[in-house]
Amino acid sequence: LGTPRVYKFFQRIITEVITYREKNNVSRADYLQHLINLKKKGSIDADKDISNGHEHREFDSEQNRFTDVDIYAQASTFFADGYETSSGxxxxxxxCLxxxxxxxxxxxDEVDSVLKKHDGQLTFDAIQEMTYLDMALSEALRMYPPAMAMIKxxxxPFKLPTPSGGTYExxxxTPVVLPLYAIHCDPQHFPDPKRYDPERFSEGNKQSRHRYSYLPFGEGPRMCLGFRFALMQVKAGIATVINRFRLLPNKRTPVPVKPDPNYFMFAAKGGLWLDFEKRTDK
Known part of the structure; x- marks a missing residue:
């Protein structure tokens, strides 16, 4: 997104979508619509709830006015944030496969069956039907989350329970570091955590665990903005590959994976090497 050519591409695409929606009075419940509505509002105000009332701070209307440029920047970030995490x-x-x-x-087998049902088209609805693929990917993200930790x-102010039974205010x-990798490998939530088992993410098993024991994209209002988009493109990529190739480890495939200490995200030291064997049964 750092080159003028790429920026102009996003600018053109977003402008066309905004123009179409405004011309045809189309409103959708998505991220872009929130940006469009913010632009119509004119500026970012700051109504803040405080302990016993409300505080309103006036902002300079020109300095804080939300414009088309802001929409381009926010929408571009939405896509950019998904590149590195999605590829990993x-x-x-x-x-893992x-x-x-x-x-x-x-x-x-699931991918072949669903694609046959949808006339070979890898549509949004087709991907949503690939429940075992979702389980397999979720388990991979548990074992190898994009970020080792999350800083908030x-x-x-709140009181944090301590192992001794007391609390720490x-x-x-205060910066708070959430050790995602450690949580995902905690046998209290995931018995035998080093074992790859997609069944951990069956509906029954998911309901039996603590909600915050699985956090590959964070959780709550500050979680990864583009996680749905990221998951969809990753599933589409894996489904496309698995439909055409058989995946095989080779002599350079790391087993087990050793994290690269020099990379700011979770990455395999020495890289991930696999063989792709074209399917002959199609």
Missing amino acids: AMAFGLY AVNPDVQAKVR LCTK VEVG
């Missing part, structure tokens, strides 16, 4: 998720998703051939066979800033402004 897809790589580890394919890796390669080193677990039984799971790979089940995913392939405390905005309201976290003050406003």
Whole structure:
């Protein structure tokens, strides 16, 4: 997104969508519509709830006016945030299938069956029907989350329970580090955590776990903005590959994976190497 050519591409696409919606009076419940509505509002105000009332701060209307440029920037970020995380998720998703051939066979059977039902078209609805693919990818993201940890800033004081039974008061402004990788590997939530098992993400098993024991994209109002888009493109990529190829480990495939300490996201030291064998049964 750093080159003028790419920026102009996004600018043109977004402008066309905005123009179409305004011309045809189309309103959708999506991220772009929120940006359009914010532009119509004119500026960003700051109504803030405080302990016993409301505080309203006036902003300079010109300095804080939300414009088309802001829409281009926010929409572009929506796509950009999904690139690195999505490529990593897809790589580890394919890796897990390669080193677990039984799971790979089940995913392939499901993909073949759903695509046959949809006349070979990998549509949004088709991907939504691939429930075992979703389970397999979720387990890969549990074992290899895009981020090893997540850093937040405390905005309201709260008491954090301690192992001894007491509490620790976290003050406003305190940085809070959530160790995602450690949580995902906690046997209290995921028995035998080093074992790859998509069944952990069956509906029954998901309901039996604590809601915040699985956080590959964060959770709550500050979670990853584009996680649905990211998951959809990763599933589409894996389904396309698995439908055309068989995945096999080779002599350079790391088993087990060792995290690269020099990379700011979760990455395999030395890379992930797989063999792709074209299917002959299609």
